[in-house]
Amino acid sequence: MDEDDLTATDPAVGLAAVAALHRLAERLENVHVDHAREAGWSWAEIAAVLGVSKQAAHQKHQRREE
Amino acid sequence: MFERFSSEARSTVTRAYDVRQRRGDRQIGCEHLLIGLASAGEPHLLSEGLTESSLEQALAAGPGSPESDAQALRAIGIDIERIRDNVDKVFGPEAWTDAEPALKRSGGITERILGRSARLTPAAKKALELALREAIVDHSREISTTHLLRAILRSPGTVVPAIVPDATLARLRESTRRAA
Numbered sequence: 001m002d003e004d005d006l007t008a009t010d011p012a013v014g015l016a017a018v019a020a021l022h023r024l025a026e027r028l029e030n031v032h033v034d035h036a037r038e039a040g041w042s043w044a045e046i047a048a049v050l051g052v053s054k055q056a057a058h059q060k061h062q063r064r065e066e
Numbered sequence: 067m068f069e070r071f072s073s074e075a076r077s078t079v080t081r082a083y084d085v086r087q088r089r090g091d092r093q094i095g096c097e098h099l100l101i102g103l104a105s106a107g108e109p110h111l112l113s114e115g116l117t118e119s120s121l122e123q124a125l126a127a128g129p130g131s132p133e134s135d136a137q138a139l140r141a142i143g144i145d146i147e148r149i150r151d152n153v154d155k156v157f158g159p160e161a162w163t164d165a166e167p168a169l170k171r172s173g174g175i176t177e178r179i180l181g182r183s184a185r186l187t188p189a190a191k192k193a194l195e196l197a198l199r200e201a202i203v204d205h206s207r208e209i210s211t212t213h214l215l216r217a218i219l220r221s222p223g224t225v226v227p228a229i230v231p232d233a234t235l236a237r238l239r240e241s242t243r244r245a246a
Contacts, residue, residue, distance in 0.1 A: 013138070013141050014142075016129060016134070016138035016141075017138045017139060017141055017142040017144075019129070019130070019135075019138070020134075020135035020136075020138040020139050020146075021139065021142075021144075023130070023135060023167055024135070024139065024144075024146060024149070026167035027162070027165045027166060027167050028149075028153070028165070030164075030165035030166075030167065031153055031157055031161055031162070031165040034164075034165070035157060
């Protein structure tokens with residue numbers, strides 16, 4: 001809980017940072033996928049850049065457009 | 067095992083379920099059980115000033131909250147405030163908020179069909195087993211709320227230490243050890 005406890009060797013610090021990074025990545029993915037869709041990108045184009053299948057990108061983000 | 071729970075201890079589990087549902091969490095963890103205990107009026111928690119609402123507030127500001135994420139990322143050299151400001155500047159003032167990830171899911175298909183069947187996290191399951199053992203050690207026929215609290219305090223791998231100050235935890239371990 002203390003700021004002083006946050007040493008780099010504490011696994012809790014590293015794990016919390018990784019969990020926070022996942023949430024940050026998810027949020028940024030939403031931001032940029034929305035932006036790409038508004039700019040007229042197809043799901044295939046978005047998926048290619050994200051490195052996932054077209055189905056995966058579509059399934060994950062389509063809901064956000066509705 | 068539930069048939070050995072005292073009525074207060076049983077009510078704790080029901081209340082933990084409600085807390086989980088209110089927060090939209092997927093599983094019942096030790097943090098929900100702890101809040102359930104406070105809501106059932108567990109005396110050791112009350113005497114430390116830990117109430118249902120104070121613990122829920124602490125949990126809301128705990129791991130996974132914006133404050134805690136910002137701190138966690140700062141520890142590895144990432145300034146999330148700067149990223150957020152940039153996103154809002156480029157994509158509009160609501161862009162960051164609108165893009166909040168929907169990581170919390172309100173339960174799987176099984177839960178939707180069966181209703182009240184939210185699953186316990188492994189740590190919570192372990193805590194209930196520990197509570198039974200605490201009751202046996204006390205030669206008690208019933209598993210009381212104090213047994214449950216003692217078990218939660220002893221369970222490893224929970225977020226409880228992140229929402230209750232260390233000194234309070236230490237005092238609780240001491241006070242629950244003496245009287246059951």
